[in-house]
Every structure is written in structure tokens, then in C-alpha cells.
Amino acid sequence: MVVSSDAKELIQALIKAKKNLRIYPENNPVYVKTVDDIYARITGFLDYTDPLTLKFKQYEILFDGDVVYHNEEKEESLALFFFKDGVRELTFKKGIPRDEVEEFLRVLSVDFEREALDDDIVTLMWEKDFHYIQYVVDDAFLIDDETYEETAVSQIKGSSADTEGILKAYEDAIGTERAAKINVVPLTNDDLRSIIQEIENDPPDKTLNLIQVLFEMFFYAEGKAEYDELSQFMKSTLEYAIGRGNLETAVYTIRKIRSSIKEGLYDSNINIYLRGVEQFVNSARFINLLGEVLDNGVEFTNDLLYEFAVLLDKNAIPHLIYILGELKNISARRATINILSVVGKKDISLLARGLNDGRWYVVRNVIYILRQIGERNAIEHLTTAVRHPDKRVRKEAIRALGEMGSGDVLHILKGCLSDPDESVRITTVRAVGLIRTPLSKKILVDEIAEKSFREKSFNEKKEFFEVLSRWKDGDVIDLLVKILRRRAFFKRMKNDETRAAAAYCLGLMGVVNAMDHLIRLQGSNNRLLRENVRAAIKRIKDGKSRG
Amino acid sequence: MEKAGVNTEVDGKTILNQFAVVLRTGNFYDADNVAVKSAVEKFLNIANPAIEAEGVFRIDLIGEYFYINDTRVRYPLEYILNFDYLVREFRRRDLGSVIFDAPLGVDDVKAFLKTFINSIYSNTPFEAMEASLEETPGIRVEKLKRVREEGSLDRRKIVKKSYFNAVSFTKGIMNKLRAGEKVSLKKAKRVVESMVDTLLAEEQLLIGMTAIKDYDEYTYHHCVNVSVLSIAIGQKIGLNRRALTELGLIALFHDIGKMEIPKEILNKPTAFTEEEWRVIMRHPYWGARTILKLKGPDKISIRSALVAFQHHINRDNTGYPKLHEPMALDFYSKIVSVADQYDAMTSSRVYSRVPLPPDRALSVMMERTESQIDPILFKFFVNMVGVYPIGTLVLLDTREMGLVYECNPLFADRPRVMIIVDKGGKKIKGSVVDLTEKDSTNRYTRSIVKTLDPNKYRINLAEYLL
Ligand SMILES: [Fe+2]
Numbered sequence A: 001m002v003v004s005s006d007a008k009e010l011i012q013a014l015i016k017a018k019k020n021l022r023i024y025p026e027n028n029p030v031y032v033k034t035v036d037d038i039y040a041r042i043t044g045f046l047d048y049t050d051p052l053t054l055k056f057k058q059y060e061i062l063f064d065g066d067v068v069y070h071n072e073e074k075e076e077s078l079a080l081f082f083f084k085d086g087v088r089e090l091t092f093k094k095g096i097p098r099d100e101v102e103e104f105l106r107v108l109s110v111d112f113e114r115e116a117l118d119d120d121i122v123t124l125m126w127e128k129d130f131h132y133i134q135y136v137v138d139d140a141f142l143i144d145d146e147t148y149e150e151t152a153v154s155q156i157k158g159s160s161a162d163t164e165g166i167l168k169a170y171e172d173a174i175g176t177e178r179a180a181k182i183n184v185v186p187l188t189n190d191d192l193r194s195i196i197q198e199i200e201n202d203p204p205d206k207t208l209n210l211i212q213v214l215f216e217m218f219f220y221a222e223g224k225a226e227y228d229e230l231s232q233f234m235k236s237t238l239e240y241a242i243g244r245g246n247l248e249t250a251v252y253t254i255r256k257i258r259s260s261i262k263e264g265l266y267d268s269n270i271n272i273y274l275r276g277v278e279q280f281v282n283s284a285r286f287i288n289l290l291g292e293v294l295d296n297g298v299e300f301t302n303d304l305l306y307e308f309a310v311l312l313d314k315n316a317i318p319h320l321i322y323i324l325g326e327l328k329n330i331s332a333r334r335a336t337i338n339i340l341s342v343v344g345k346k347d348i349s350l351l352a353r354g355l356n357d358g359r360w361y362v363v364r365n366v367i368y369i370l371r372q373i374g375e376r377n378a379i380e381h382l383t384t385a386v387r388h389p390d391k392r393v394r395k396e397a398i399r400a401l402g403e404m405g406s407g408d409v410l411h412i413l414k415g416c417l418s419d420p421d422e423s424v425r426i427t428t429v430r431a432v433g434l435i436r437t438p439l440s441k442k443i444l445v446d447e448i449a450e451k452s453f454r455e456k457s458f459n460e461k462k463e464f465f466e467v468l469s470r471w472k473d474g475d476v477i478d479l480l481v482k483i484l485r486r487r488a489f490f491k492r493m494k495n496d497e498t499r500a501a502a503a504y505c506l507g508l509m510g511v512v513n514a515m516d517h518l519i520r521l522q523g524s525n526n527r528l529l530r531e532n533v534r535a536a537i538k539r540i541k542d543g544k545s546r547g
Numbered sequence B: 001m002e003k004a005g006v007n008t009e010v011d012g013k014t015i016l017n018q019f020a021v022v023l024r025t026g027n028f029y030d031a032d033n034v035a036v037k038s039a040v041e042k043f044l045n046i047a048n049p050a051i052e053a054e055g056v057f058r059i060d061l062i063g064e065y066f067y068i069n070d071t072r073v074r075y076p077l078e079y080i081l082n083f084d085y086l087v088r089e090f091r092r093r094d095l096g097s098v099i100f101d102a103p104l105g106v107d108d109v110k111a112f113l114k115t116f117i118n119s120i121y122s123n124t125p126f127e128a129m130e131a132s133l134e135e136t137p138g139i140r141v142e143k144l145k146r147v148r149e150e151g152s153l154d155r156r157k158i159v160k161k162s163y164f165n166a167v168s169f170t171k172g173i174m175n176k177l178r179a180g181e182k183v184s185l186k187k188a189k190r191v192v193e194s195m196v197d198t199l200l201a202e203e204q205l206l207i208g209m210t211a212i213k214d215y216d217e218y219t220y221h222h223c224v225n226v227s228v229l230s231i232a233i234g235q236k237i238g239l240n241r242r243a244l245t246e247l248g249l250i251a252l253f254h255d256i257g258k259m260e261i262p263k264e265i266l267n268k269p270t271a272f273t274e275e276e277w278r279v280i281m282r283h284p285y286w287g288a289r290t291i292l293k294l295k296g297p298d299k300i301s302i303r304s305a306l307v308a309f310q311h312h313i314n315r316d317n318t319g320y321p322k323l324h325e326p327m328a329l330d331f332y333s334k335i336v337s338v339a340d341q342y343d344a345m346t347s348s349r350v351y352s353r354v355p356l357p358p359d360r361a362l363s364v365m366m367e368r369t370e371s372q373i374d375p376i377l378f379k380f381f382v383n384m385v386g387v388y389p390i391g392t393l394v395l396l397d398t399r400e401m402g403l404v405y406e407c408n409p410l411f412a413d414r415p416r417v418m419i420i421v422d423k424g425g426k427k428i429k430g431s432v433v434d435l436t437e438k439d440s441t442n443r444y445t446r447s448i449v450k451t452l453d454p455n456k457y458r459i460n461l462a463e464y465l466l
């Protein structure tokens, strides 16, 4: 025997489930346990009482004539939750599978307050198309005029048919009226196939079609208010499209706007509004949405990104830089960098403002983009970046200067050679090496000549020599040999390190003339020196035999 | 273990389809033919496990639909021809149910097949089948139940209510929009869902409602009619319930731009001037605008705006609004356009002014396929409303006159007719006859010989159909 106390418990459990499913995701044990619990309760109930029917009043739920729930709190009343959308009765039938219970609970747990849905509880249940849950709804609240049917029907019937007309028709029919003609053409498998195909091919995203319609609508619009309205529709359509990962619609729209203006399709007053739409894709709003979808993992082809980027103008630059700093996803950042590398060209100094961004990675990316663009007028903006507090930024800036600059940046780079960070200095050495002027060579040679050079690590020293080795000039060789031969009484280990680096480079350059000096050192006590010397000797020999 | 009915439904349609394949091939080939053999084997492979699991396997034809063990079978479009065949053949034999009580062997099925095929030559095919199946213990048959008659009044009432609710709701929406008030899409959805439910249960009755034209409330009726007819087309081409609601909602709003047309023009009893036409032809533009203003872009509002704008544009891009660039029409625009043209032509308030009788409207539309309306959708439409749509005034070969009351989707030229004038030329308050009825010599009792224009004789359909 099922008593109303069981029903009371079931309802309390439903209320708990309503909360739990809101909070916990599907794979959470609490979620699973909640569904299991309700499923067990309902099936247990149905073993004794089939079907199980709950009736709803405004603030009450009834089972078998008894009030099993009463709550007048608007926010939390389960009775009102169902009642306000017209639900009057809810019935569970025996055999209900767990899935259906779960689906029901999911509907129950929808937060109608927070989610701006166009669906009410009945629509959601309707869409689930339950097999074991039935509900009775009262649709009366949907219409304002409840007596409509009655009055309408009596009115239609009121204009009564007259017997005369019918009999006249009969007379005519027996006489002359035409015979029926239409033939029913039976449906064929081909018909079915082509309809199925049409349904399958129907694109889920129809924003582009709407944009086409809006372009047509401009021809029919009258006055500025309507132009404005249409342009707002266009913008919100683009917004909606990009929000769902569709960038094609924006590309199409901007291109179409430009060609329409060029061909003079529209009145010049309309063009003003169309330009507003064109500007919209450069706005923070649009770019932020683009950033969001990119970060959610939507990937666009490089071609599409490029097509889009060329349509942007400089106004988009600051917004793109902003999202660059916000994006979490690597491929999203890469996409943004690609866009900026195209649109950034339109205003280098605007792009360079990104160098003042507080986020070091943004600055580094902006430098990277400036490097990609490779325009010489970007150089002036980089001169301060080499003093950026973050070494990763300094390195990027130095690299960029090395790639883009000529002799005129050497004085900046020279300063970087005394950067406190070794990796920055190494980057600088390489950058200086990229600029192949006599001055760059001189800078390196001078640095080597400094007393402090000895204190540098082997790696750094090696970098100096390696870069220098590219010149293959006599004086470089002389310098290296000289270093190789240099003995020291103090700080011998540091000196040997320098000599080892020189030996390494001589080997790299294949300087045959240095052979004697190297051979003399191959028995050195210093392991680093010894090994580098031996490697150099081998290298020079091999090079010779090959050459 | 619980046997969930859901499984029965999922497999049910496949089993039923294979059952149809067996009957069709068996009807075509000799029983020992390879095609028949393999069809039977395939059927047994899928049917026997179900029979074993469920203990009994009932196939019931109730109204237009098959039920397997009391669960209605929803079938995909691919199966539609086989299912139509099955419905037709069951009806021809007055066969309502086939029941398998025990797992079947090849011989059982063959015996059934033979009985089934031969029964059609009998004057009482069902009784013939029943008698001959006595020797096949695993299979039983039951006679077709005339469910249509039972509670028919109640069903009509429900359908009527659903229809008039929709009209009233539409009127409310239009008035609210005119007054600049907000309208609730939630409610609109609910109204359309109710129509979808009604249509799925009582297709012909609901379509019948569209034949009633209320001239005073024409605009609202028209919206609802186009919605009903569009949902009906959508259902025929296999759209799911959710898609049907969307389509129905979009169709309901297709003429929403008309609320901007001054009432004096909209309800003008005489012909329009050129200037008035220009105003009327702006309603697709206004419609799209209204929808987009009502609701920011989302799946439904976008499509709704497309349909509002495109529903008077033809396949070849003629029509209005005149396009400046070629445009592919939305699939729903094509559906709505078929429904819209039909309803507009059979009503007196728009475009044609003089309403056409339903069958005339269809033949006019027939001429418009290819260039204006989608020929395949039109084919579906004709198959749905029949050659003689509800409301057609017909003369029968018995010299009786009647109104088409309900179409028979399987016998398009054999609807159910309400007799309003008897053989002797006397007006009667009609009984409804089924034109598929046969006499003892297996000949049809009644057939249509002519159609007439009910408007010409000012016959009020409402009196009979409501
Ligand atoms: Fe229209």
C-alpha cells in the first residue's frame, strides 16, 4: 500500500534532485546517486501503485486526494513551478526506464530564472517526448479570450447556407459542371530521396542567408530610422554568427558592403549605415566574441583568417592586442597573431603601442608580430623593449632588431651585450652577427678584448667566437690563435675556458694554419681545453681530407 | 528483467518494414522464389527474438498508424512506401491486427503469405484469412476496428479547440504587436506544440479545419491555416516533432508584416489600386523587420525572418519583393509558399478575390510547379490533401451530392464524403460515407464524377464541417 507519506518523501526527494542536478555535472557521483535514488523511489512506488499521478494546484501537490506538498513561496514552490506553466497533472507509468527519469530530472532542474529560455517546462517536456511520463496541461492561460471559439463558431455558422444554393448546385451538377481533373502523381522513391537529401543539406547556420535578405531589404527601406534598424540587424546577425564560430558570414558581409558601395548600388545615405556595419567587425565587441570562440577551440583555416584579416582596419588592432593577452588556448593566440600580422601593417605605431602592455607575453607577441611584418619603421619602437624587465621580452626584441636592423641598431645591441642575463647576451651576440657590417665585427672583437670577457661562461664565449667565425677573415683567425696561445697565471681555469672556445671555433672554421698551435695543446691538463682541442684537430683533418 | 517498451519501438519499425517487404515480394513472386525466401528469413531473424522476448507480438492498425504491442510505430521516411502499402493492403482485407503468439518457422510465414494473397479474391477477405489461419497456431488475425466512429465527436471537439485556440492566440499576438506590446514566444511555442500534437493524432480533422473560411477573421485564420498545412507537409516529409514546431511557428508568423498594412486596405471589399498593391507587396519586408525587432537573432527568428521575406518569391526568383540579386530560397520558405498559395487561393480575401474551389486551386498550382513552386513538395501536398481536398463539393455516381469531409491519404480519389443532397434531389443533413466502401460484388459503392464550386452557390462549409 502506498500512502501519502511516501508521496511526501518522493516530492522532497524531487526538490533535492532539482538542486543537485543544477549543481553537479553528469559524471559527478552525487548526480548519479540522485538519479538512482529517484529512479528507485519511482519504480518502488509503481510496484504498488500504477500509474502514479500527482496533481498540481497553485501552491499544492496532491496525491490520491491528499495534499502532500504545500508551499506558497514563489521562488521555491514546486507546485507553482509546474502550475504556472499550465501543468495540472503528472503521471508516471510502470516500466519507466532510468534514462527517462534522468531526462525528466534534467528538465526539472533547468534554471528558468537564469537562462533566458524561450521554452517553458511544458515545452521542454514536450520535446523529450516521454513514453512513461504523461502530463495534463491547461492551455487556457495561453489565450486572452477564452470565449473566442464559441463566438467565432456561431458567427461563422450564422451566415447560414441556404437550401436554395445547394439545390441550385445540385441542378447544375446533374447538368453541366465540369468533371474533376487533377491526377494524383504517386510519390516515388526518387522523390523521397531528393527530399531526404534536401533536409540533410539544409544548413544549420542561416546567417549568411539572412544577410543576403538584409541587403535586399535596404532597397525597400525608407528613411534613416529604417536604415539604422537594418544596419543594427546586420550587426546583431554578425554577432550571432561569430558567436557560433561562423566567420564566413562576416567576410561575406564586409566584401559585399565594399562592392555595393563601389558600384553605387545604394543611396549614399544607406552607405553611411553600411559603413557602420563594416566598422563593426573592428569593434571590441566583435573582436572579443571572436576571441571567445577561438578560445573555445573553434579553428578557422588560415585562408579564412587571412581573408578576414585583410578586411579589418587599424581600429581592430588595440582590441586584437587585448584579446591576445586574454586567450588561454595556444592555437587561439596563434590565430590572433596571424590576424595581427596582417592588419598590423596598416598602422605600425598603433601596433607598437602593444609594447606598453603590462603583460610581458603580450609585449613579446607584439614584437614577434613586428618581426613578422618586418618593416624597418618598427625598429624605433623596439629600442625601449630591449630594456623590458622580462628577459623573454628583451630576447624577442633583440632578435627582431637583429633581423630587421642594419648598422643603425648596433649601438642599441652593443648596450645589450652587458645585459645581466646570459641568455639575453647570447641572443644579442647572434643578433649582432646577423648584421654583417665591419662595425658588428668590431663590437664583438672589442668585447672579447675586454678583461671581463674571461669571466663569461664557456657557452657564451663559444657563441662569440662562433658568430665571429662566420667572417672567416684573417684578423679573426689571428685573434683566435692569439687567444688560443694566451697563457695566464691567475684565473687559469677561466682562461682555459676561453682558449677552449677559441679552439672550438678554429676547428669549426677549419683553419689549417692553426694546427700546430692546437697540437701543442692536445695534452693540456684542463679537460675542457683538451677535449675541444682534440675535436678541433679532428675536424680540421677531416675537412682537409674531404676538401 | 524489465522489458522496456522503448526497445520494442526501436526495433518495431524495422520488423514491421520487413513484414511489408515479405508481403510485397510474396505478392510479386512465387513463394519459392529466392527473393521471397530471403525476405522471409530476414523477417524471422529479427521478429523471432522480439516474439520470444515479449511473449506476444501484436501488429495493430489503428486509424492511420501501426502499433506494435500498444506502442505507436514512428517510421522514418525511407519506410513510408512500405508502410503505406501495408496500411492499404490491411484495409483492403478489413484486417486490423496480426498477432504472433509463438516464434515462427519459415512454413508459418509462407502459410500466412499464401492466405494473405489469396484472401483478396474473396468477398469477405478477412473471414477467409481467419478461417485458413486456423491451421497455423502461432498466428492470429483480428478484424479492423472502425475507431473513427468511436468518440468521433470528442475528437472533433479537441481538434476544434486546438485550432480556434491558435486563431485566437494569433489574433492576440497581432493586436499586441500593433499596440507595440511585447509578445511571448513561450506561449506561441505552446500553441504550436498543441497543433503539432493534434496534427499527429488527427491529421485529417485538423486539415479539415483549414477548409473553413471566416471572412471577418481571415488574416488570423490564414496564419493558422498556413501553419497547419505546413506542419502537415513537414510531417509527410518526415520532420521530427521539434522541427515541426519550428516550422509551424515560422509559418504562423509568415504574414506578420500584414499588421502594418492599414486595415482599410487589408479588408477592402473591392479591387486594389496600384498604390494599394504596392503597400500590400511590402508585407514581406515588414514581416522580416517585425520578427527581427521582436527577437534578436537566434535559430528560429532568423529562419522566421527568411520565410517572412521569401514566401512570395518563386523558385525562379520572380514574385515579390523583387530581388536585386539571385537568392536561393530557404527550404521552409518553399514549404510555407505551397501552404500559403493553397490557402490564399481557396479563400476569398486575398489576391484572387474570387476563391477557387480546392480542386481547382490544386490544378492552378500544378501549372505553377517548376517555375514557381517546388514540384516535389507539391506532390507531397497533393498526396496529403487528396485530389479532392476537404470542403470540395462533389457529385457522386449515385446522383448524391456531398462535401468532402475527410481525405484518405492512401486512396487520394476516395475520400469520406458528407452527403448533403440525396438521390432524389432532396437536401439532407448529412451522413458521412466512405468512398472506399465496396458492395458484395467487390465494386465501389460510390465514386466521384464531378466537382462544383461551393462558393459559387454560397454554401457555408462551416455548417457541415464544424
Ligand atoms: Fe504573404
Ligand SMILES: [Fe+2]
Binding pocket: B222, B226, B254, B255, B340, B344
Ligand atoms: Fe500568406
